[in-house]
Amino acid sequence: MTQPVFEARDVSRIFEPAQGALQRLGDRLAGRQPPLVRAVDRVTLSVSEGETLGIVGESGCGKSTLARMIAGILPVSGGERRYRGEGYDSFLARKRDALKVQMVFQDPMSSLNPRLKVGEIIGEAAALHGVVPRAQIRRYVVETLNRVGLPADAIDRYPHEFSGGQRQRVGIARALAVKPDLLVCDEAVAALDVSVQAQIINLLMDIKQDSGLSMIFISHDLGLIRHLCDRVAVMYLGRVVELAGTEELFSNPTHPYTQMLLAGMPQISLKRRTFMPIKGEIPSPLAPPPGCHFHPRCLAATDHCSTRRPELVELAPGHTHACLNAGLTRN
Amino acid sequence: MSRASLAEFAGRFAESRVGLASLAVTLFFLFCALFAPLLSPTDPYDLSRLELIDALKPMGSPQVLPGEEFRANFAVTDGVATPDGDVGDLATASCGERCIAVRLASAETELASLQVRSLPKGMSVEGASKHPVQPWWTVNDPEGNGVRIVSDEPLPAAFSFSVIAKTAEQPTDFVFVAGTDAFGRDMLSAILYGIRISIFVGVLAAGSAMVIGTGLGLLAAWRGGVTDAVIMRTVDFMLSFPAILVGLSILAILGSGVDKVIMAVVLVQWCYYARTSRSLALSELNKEYVEAARCLRLPAWRIMLRHVLPNCMPQIIVLFTLNIAAAISLESSLSFLGVGLPLTQPSLGMLIANGYEFIFSQKYWISFGPGLVLLVMIVAMNLLGDRLRDLNNPRFDR
Numbered sequence: 267m268t269q270p271v272f273e274a275r276d277v278s279r280i281f282e283p284a285q286g287a288l289q290r291l292g293d294r295l296a297g298r299q300p301p302l303v304r305a306v307d308r309v310t311l312s313v314s315e316g317e318t319l320g321i322v323g324e325s326g327c328g329k330s331t332l333a334r335m336i337a338g339i340l341p342v343s344g345g346e347r348r349y350r351g352e353g354y355d356s357f358l359a360r361k362r363d364a365l366k367v368q369m370v371f372q373d374p375m376s377s378l379n380p381r382l383k384v385g386e387i388i389g390e391a392a393a394l395h396g397v398v399p400r401a402q403i404r405r406y407v408v409e410t411l412n413r414v415g416l417p418a419d420a421i422d423r424y425p426h427e428f429s430g431g432q433r434q435r436v437g438i439a440r441a442l443a444v445k446p447d448l449l450v451c452d453e454a455v456a457a458l459d460v461s462v463q464a465q466i467i468n469l470l471m472d473i474k475q476d477s478g479l480s481m482i483f484i485s486h487d488l489g490l491i492r493h494l495c496d497r498v499a500v501m502y503l504g505r506v507v508e509l510a511g512t513e514e515l516f517s518n519p520t521h522p523y524t525q526m527l528l529a530g531m532p533q534i535s536l537k538r539r540t541f542m543p544i545k546g547e548i549p550s551p552l553a554p555p556p557g558c559h560f561h562p563r564c565l566a567a568t569d570h571c572s573t574r575r576p577e578l579v580e581l582a583p584g585h586t587h588a589c590l591n592a593g594l595t596r597n
Numbered sequence: 598m599s600r601a602s603l604a605e606f607a608g609r610f611a612e613s614r615v616g617l618a619s620l621a622v623t624l625f626f627l628f629c630a631l632f633a634p635l636l637s638p639t640d641p642y643d644l645s646r647l648e649l650i651d652a653l654k655p656m657g658s659p660q661v662l663p664g665e666e667f668r669a670n671f672a673v674t675d676g677v678a679t680p681d682g683d684v685g686d687l688a689t690a691s692c693g694e695r696c697i698a699v700r701l702a703s704a705e706t707e708l709a710s711l712q713v714r715s716l717p718k719g720m721s722v723e724g725a726s727k728h729p730v731q732p733w734w735t736v737n738d739p740e741g742n743g744v745r746i747v748s749d750e751p752l753p754a755a756f757s758f759s760v761i762a763k764t765a766e767q768p769t770d771f772v773f774v775a776g777t778d779a780f781g782r783d784m785l786s787a788i789l790y791g792i793r794i795s796i797f798v799g800v801l802a803a804g805s806a807m808v809i810g811t812g813l814g815l816l817a818a819w820r821g822g823v824t825d826a827v828i829m830r831t832v833d834f835m836l837s838f839p840a841i842l843v844g845l846s847i848l849a850i851l852g853s854g855v856d857k858v859i860m861a862v863v864l865v866q867w868c869y870y871a872r873t874s875r876s877l878a879l880s881e882l883n884k885e886y887v888e889a890a891r892c893l894r895l896p897a898w899r900i901m902l903r904h905v906l907p908n909c910m911p912q913i914i915v916l917f918t919l920n921i922a923a924a925i926s927l928e929s930s931l932s933f934l935g936v937g938l939p940l941t942q943p944s945l946g947m948l949i950a951n952g953y954e955f956i957f958s959q960k961y962w963i964s965f966g967p968g969l970v971l972l973v974m975i976v977a978m979n980l981l982g983d984r985l986r987d988l989n990n991p992r993f994d995r
Contacts, residue, residue, distance in 0.1 A: 337892050380908065
């Protein structure tokens, strides 16, 4: 088996809510643990060469935090990340190599520095790290602009002169300009109109086909994920609950949460469907339910769901899920 | 900035008339400040050139040269006066038995007064007023530039007297356009030099405070934790004192002088920049473009200086223009209290303070000129700062 481009093993991220000094002192005197938010809780996943991994989940389930840890912007609180088998500590220390993992951001407004021209935004890192010789940087930027479908005269314009879709193209060009192996797209099209979304999705797919880079595509849109990804990880409250190939997952979801998500997905069909919303609200990450995080909303929950944390188990080759009632939920 | 973008920037700037006008006024004052020694008719720092006769002259009055003075001693023996030493143009003549005439030989100059001193008892000068105590007789505007010394009794065999002749004051072509102050200093020159000092102190102090304060603010925002806490608590501490108190204490310790005043202003003002730049930088650091820059593995200093700082600059520039005005006023307050600049090198604020005591005696011009100049200068600087802020932010433009 070939080595994956990126691998995360038991990666966690714990945030401590900002508290005043008095509150902290009081907590310490009373022997209380300060409340912690486990934004990402022991997530294990990998991306192999040329693969697109989808990560899907509700808002606040830790997708973006995970994306930032994969991109090396946020440190991990526990677990380890590997790029082609190398630990992230040494990988990120070599700035030139660390460019191999890049990110496309959600908000096309705030992800571009309004004071830099598009040419500077795209070319800065490539010039600074010596990806391209400085003398050729302008030509290289024009090439990159063409690659993402922007005219060459965009180079001397400011981000505010562009539409949302064009800005997102600039954001993609910025990531591509440093020749990455792995592109992390964090809700890259969520802020765009549907028609523009389609253009950006097509652009991403073209780029992937041309350069064969691996991609992690994070979204809450199941349709997009299905369209784009080879494998999908479903996240709920900081944990991966199910991980399978796209076809397998959409045709044969095993985790109750995935099943409910898919049941709520809009479909074009003439059949009358009964629509069953997932009951309840997503719990506060400050006080997640014990055991399986999903058990208060789960239709198949049994007693031990509230006491034992389900680990990821392999049901079929390449299909894992974290549910204690594996046999029950298989349909 | 390349030449093309500079031209583009200038073109966009020119779209606002107010901006252009404020730029013109500010540049005019900058020109005045730079070339004050060439522009000003007199050198107000040269104390030896000041004449008290010119003091407190209103606007538009001509300079007056004080009259010349001749002193001469005469010795009289047997009714004949002979010069004792150099007597210049003064000459004596006999005008009878008990009479000696003293007059200025040359007819061109006209005497304003002629005084005869140390006459023996019994002698006097015709038409003169005598000093109440001293044996001095003074004739104002003497007829024919001469006086007659007369005696009731026969003249003593030998005596001497001295003569002091004063010529009239002469108005010159030079006009004090803006009047003079209590030292007879030409206000126009003083204002030009005052602009120079005020702008120098204001720009240098506010500029140094900006560099130091913004640097510390960015450092606090980037590092967070203990660094942030130490810097920001220092800022809180500094801001809890009134600026004038901080300035006074610093100058009390350091002594007065231009460099000390600048140091005091910097110490007062850096915290405004630190606080502003920190909060601006914190909000900028939350934006995704900073994350993108970190993902592009740009060095921290580059992210702060090239990505975050330019996005904070508009507000900092506005703060800078306001703080120039604040620095000028703080400096003049300190000068007013006598701990700022030396009296021999007055700033605009100090000129205003100097004239303040004369305002109620209707000598308004001493404060009026510098006050008007200061007002126009500060308004122009603020308008210019506003215009620059709008231009600096591409989103506000158009």
